[in-house]
């Protein structure tokens with residue numbers, strides 16, 4: 001990997017997501033060589049991926065170069081590398097660009113889409129966990145309408161204009177709301193020769209309410225917002241499979257659709273060498289103690305989505321969200337500094353700052369510890385919080401300008417098929 005071995009300890013971080021970046025920043029002034037590895041050269045702001053998929057934002061505005069984040073930190077090196085395995089006995093990591101030794105290792109690899117072992121769904125459904133996947137989805141949605149124009153077969157046309165989103169967590173709800181707004185505000189103008197009233201947006205949920213991680217009040221209001229926008233909400237319905245044309249469920253409900261979007265779950269993006277049963281727990285996450293140390297290993301830590309720190313209030317680990325990742329990254333950074341200085345580490349305490357989701361224009365739900373509110377004010381709070389946590393002044397400015405423009409013009413200008421999505425079930 002061509003990285004000199006210095007006399008100071010080497011800390012290797014795998015993953016430049018929310019956890020990895022906040023950790024690296026804490027280590028920027030230390031007598032330690034820090035090596036950050038990521039398979040992408042950019043940090044992704046995942047909460048806004050759905051806006052890329054639906055043409056509301058360009059992908060560049062939610063991505064930020066990792067090298068730019070690290071440019072003022074001479075002790076931190078970045079390498080574009082896909083980490084393949086960890087050898088915990090030899091303290092070595094195996095990557096596609098060579099091996100590297102570590103004194104301390106931090107795994108911050110986040111999570112990946114969980115298809116729960118259903119290979120047919122994995123093959124045929126669209127996922128939305130990365131920018132390339134969001135761009136695929138954007139292309140597919142737009143290609144569907146282009147193809148719908150070309151066919152005189154009404155059944156085929158309906159199939160192309162029928163969208164099924166599985167999973168009514170924040171991602172599913174936000175995507176359904178955005179598609180419904182496109183149906184209402186954009187499609188009639190873009191496709192005057194297509195009967196876009198026939199577009200159907202189906203949100204399927206196996207539980208009995210949407211946004212089940214939030215308060216009942218937030219769920220009810222989000223459902224009301226979605227219904228107002230014309231989204232079909234299917235509760236207590238479990239998707240069995242999808243062959244690229246038909247979605248079957250645990251009841252006699254079936255959907256004929258060219259697009260099923262899978263937003264029904266994630267699991268830890270674990271790495272070979274740390275995937276043994278003794279290190280992992282449900283959801284493919286790595287079990288850590290209150291210092292984020294991997295069970296049974298003295299010099300390996302895990303933070304963010306990949307880490308499962310089981311506490312009294314969170315027996316299944318913290319929610320796989322940005323806040324626990326950021327807070328754990330910061331705390332572990334401080335703890336590693338303490339460790340290097342020969343001091344004892346401080347246990348991690350999660351501060352729950354609440355949850356929020358947006359359904360559309362002036363429609364959002366926010367749950368804070370003492371205050372739960374919905375509607376226009378919640379929507380402004382949602383926008384402010386997302387702008388605040390975006391990395392980079394340019395990205396904030398671009399997103400802000402886009403949002404203002406979209407709000408005033410009822411528009412989404414990034415509806416571009418830049419990189420056509422080749423779908424194997426598609427005849428065209």
Ligand SMILES: Cc1cc2nc3c(=O)[nH]c(=O)nc-3n(C[C@H](O)[C@H](O)[C@H](O)COP(=O)(O)OP(=O)(O)OC[C@H]3O[C@@H](n4cnc5c(N)ncnc54)[C@H](O)[C@@H]3O)c2cc1C
Pocket residue numbers: 014015016017018019020037038039040042043044045046047048049050081082083084108109110111128129170171269271303304305306320321322323325356
């Ligand atoms: C569509 C979507 C919407 C979301 N909305 C919200 C929201 O509104 N609010 C909220 O709080 N949370 C939201 N989340 C969840 C939030 O984004 C995650 O909890 C958060 O990103 C976790 O941070 P992390 O640092 O653990 O992992 P990530 O941010 O996922 O970063 C992991 C990094 O590791 C890298 N990596 C992984 N494996 C390897 C490997 N083998 N080799 C090299 N590099 C590797 C990846 O490239 C990535 O850069 C959303 C997630 C998604 C997908």
